[in-house]
Amino acid sequence: MKKVRVAIIGSGPAGLTAAIYTARAELSTAVITGPQFGGQIATTHDVDNFPAFPDGITGPELTERMKDQAEKFGAEFLWDSVTAIDLSKGSPFLIKTHSEEISADAVIVTIGASPRHLNIPGEIEYTGRGVSYCATCDGAFYRNKEVIVVGGGDSALQEAIFLTKFANTVTIIHRRDELRASVALQTKAKANPKIRFIFDTVVDEVKGENGLTTGVTLRNVKTDAKTHMPVDGVFIFIGYDPNSAIFGGQLALDDQGYLSVNAADHSTSVEGVFAGGEIHDQTFRQAITASGQGCAAALMTIKWVDDREALQPLDDMQPVAQA
Numbered sequence: 088m089k090k091v092r093v094a095i096i097g098s099g100p101a102g103l104t105a106a107i108y109t110a111r112a113e114l115s116t117a118v119i120t121g122p123q124f125g126g127q128i129a130t131t132h133d134v135d136n137f138p139a140f141p142d143g144i145t146g147p148e149l150t151e152r153m154k155d156q157a158e159k160f161g162a163e164f165l166w167d168s169v170t171a172i173d174l175s176k177g178s179p180f181l182i183k184t185h186s187e188e189i190s191a192d193a194v195i196v197t198i199g200a201s202p203r204h205l206n207i208p209g210e211i212e213y214t215g216r217g218v219s220y221c222a223t224c225d226g227a228f229y230r231n232k233e234v235i236v237v238g239g240g241d242s243a244l245q246e247a248i249f250l251t252k253f254a255n256t257v258t259i260i261h262r263r264d265e266l267r268a269s270v271a272l273q274t275k276a277k278a279n280p281k282i283r284f285i286f287d288t289v290v291d292e293v294k295g296e297n298g299l300t301t302g303v304t305l306r307n308v309k310t311d312a313k314t315h316m317p318v319d320g321v322f323i324f325i326g327y328d329p330n331s332a333i334f335g336g337q338l339a340l341d342d343q344g345y346l347s348v349n350a351a352d353h354s355t356s357v358e359g360v361f362a363g364g365e366i367h368d369q370t371f372r373q374a375i376t377a378s379g380q381g382c383a384a385a386l387m388t389i390k391w392v393d394d395r396e397a398l399q400p401l402d403d404m405q406p407v408a409q410a
């Protein structure tokens with residue numbers, strides 16, 4: 088069994104920043120990356136608002152740089168997902184992944200959130216065959232094609248703008264007549280000649296032929312009129328749900344499944360378990376705020392481990408690589 092001082096579950100900006108701090112504080116640190124290294128920001132092509140990058144940076148490059156920085160201080164990356172975790176007996180906590188068991192004195196939960204689905208006929212059937220939740224990953228397949236983007240928030244508009252690099256036209260389908268996105272993104276999207284808007288409208292079904300998406304059924308929510316729209320790609324950006332299922336019954340969650348976290352010290356309902364990023368934050372949801380919350384969770388974890396070590400020696404640990 089691998090023994091570490093700190094296990095970090097999740098590898099988005101919150102987890103990677105936490106790893107930089109705990110590893111630099113010479114606490115042996117394992118980052119369990121989960122299936123999507125880098126989290127949501129790694130699926131964003133252009134990151135324009137992360138400080139220190141005036142010309143922007145891609146999401147994958149930003150996360151790669153954070154990983155390199157954490158590794159420089161000795162953090163170990165486990166390219167695996169948590170299958171089970173036992174927080175019931177207190178520290179040290181037992182974590183199982185597909186390939187190993189880890190004992191950790193403290194845990195930092197930075198497992199984030201996942202794209203929400205529309206739950207309409209054809210959505211699952213055509214995922215990866217015209218239906219996508221990641222413009223960075225799939226946008227290039229839609230060169231000179233017709234695509235729709237579903238949603239009216241920042242993600243929908245930002246990704247729609249990105250998709251205009253490839254697609255002929257990008258039609259944003261929004262269920263209301265007012266966008267939720269920031270004014271800056273609205274202005275940019277409305278000025279883009281490749282972007283069109285259809286308001287007061289939802290997608291009822293994704294249609295396809297020979298295993299590929301060929302169109303969607305749209306419904307005007309005010310008139311109930313249905314129309315068929317031929318499209319090659321359906322990009323869905325309607326928000327995110329917290330990845331908290333593995334903590335059900337072990338950590339306090341709110342009624343939407345977000346972790347209940349003490350804002351003052353980033354602690355959770357179990358002593359020695361801290362959290363940061365979108366697993367608890369529904370307000371800010373920026374890469375930079377996730378990084379800040381990961382930093383705060385790490386600082387409180389370091390203090391918790393230090394205070395506890397002063398009271399009782401912890402188990403012998405594997406040595407931490409020096410920077």
Ligand code: NAP
Pocket residue numbers: 136205237238239240241242243245262263266267289324325326327370371372373
């Ligand atoms: P969001 O702000 O929650 O917006 C989700 C959008 O999808 C809303 O317009 C919503 O409609 C629509 N929607 C939700 N469920 C739907 C359904 N079942 N059918 C049709 N439409 C549905 O989510 P987000 O855009 O992913 O943004 C999440 C957070 O990340 C936000 O805080 C945002 O500011 C932040 N973010 C920031 C940036 C940036 O700063 N550049 C970029 C991306 C994301 P309604 O408007 O009617 O509710």
